[in-house]
Amino acid sequence: MSTALTPAELTAAFTDHFGAAPDGIWTAPGRVNLIGEHTDYNEGFVLPFAIDRTANVAIRLRGDSTARLLSSYGDQGVATVDLDTLSHEAMSGWTAYPLGVVWVLRQQGVAVGGFDLYLDSTVPTGAGLSSSAAIECAVATAFNDLLDAGLSAEELVLVGQRAENEVVGAPTGILDQSASLLATDGHAVFLDCRTQEAKLVPLDLAAASLLVLVVDTKVSHAHATGGYAARRASCELGAEVLGVAALRDVDDEDLAEAAGLLDPETFRRVRHIVTEDARVLQTVAVLDDGGPAAIGALLLASHASMRDDFEISCPELDLAVDTAMAHGALGARMTGGGFGGSAIALIPAAAEAAVRAAVTAAFASAGFTAPDIFAVSPADGARRLA
């Protein structure tokens, strides 16, 4: 992924394309989910942290109803739409993310008029690091600021989620937007997705001489059309048969009885959610107690559950996890929605070179596309940059 334009460079690029300087620049990060996968839409628990990869947007309000949008990524050129006649069809491709946010804000009575927008992001797309929420959260934060809309961070989370659900068509929960909006440097966000209550949990990797390595497998996932929706449907079926509002309400002790009520596949889907919720709670407790060095086994158990019960891993993700573990990782798991994207490995900082080399070599000998491997650290959430 290219490096970010500095605020001065972004201002210059914006001015070059749109003929006037932006009103400001806003930033929002991508995220790594440390643990708690597919639990968000089951009203359960997740533990993401924001990463030091961000979507930055420069915006200028125009005073008419025209929106012009440009991204430094790819060569799509400028997209131009009239906000007053904005249809779902007009919000296609990457512009569905920023325009989706604008559409939701307007639905909610925030009078967003015409604007020029330039996006520059260092969050790799489709890697399971939520490049989509980074865009949504940067744009939502920008208009909230520019128009003095007075929306809280929690309300902006829901704006981003509605854009993703109703405009992009991806049935995702609130995990990504919560991480991008609520995170702070050196912390993970422990989120109860039923109450939307968030608590910051210290995640000081450097103090423990650890780091989190991301292995982007380059296997692309497609949430809007892929298995994500099927998994979500299985969870809804499971909750319905078990007579609960959401799988959050099923405990470990209920699983034996659930096995007799559900078909084998739905049961395995349910078991992943129930055990994953428990693992998130345990991870928070262990972080509190022993710090990040003690959470490795929980990460690995999470991966096994996603691979075997929820069946959202793939050979590349499994190889990344297994190879990292064989070369000194304390724990490793796929992260994000699955079916490709990235794995994370919690490793001693001193093992970085060895793990990188081993994963690269393992992918080459398996005949897989070369992965992109990079370290991430827990970073601040969305805010104004300039």
Ligand code: ADP
């Ligand atoms: P993820 O959120 O895991 O990265 P998604 O499929 O949810 O994957 O979102 C990826 C999509 O977001 C891309 O296909 C593209 O439409 C959009 N996107 C992300 N980053 C950029 C960017 N820098 N420029 C333009 N579009 C982007």
Ligand code: MG
């Ligand atoms: Mg996404």
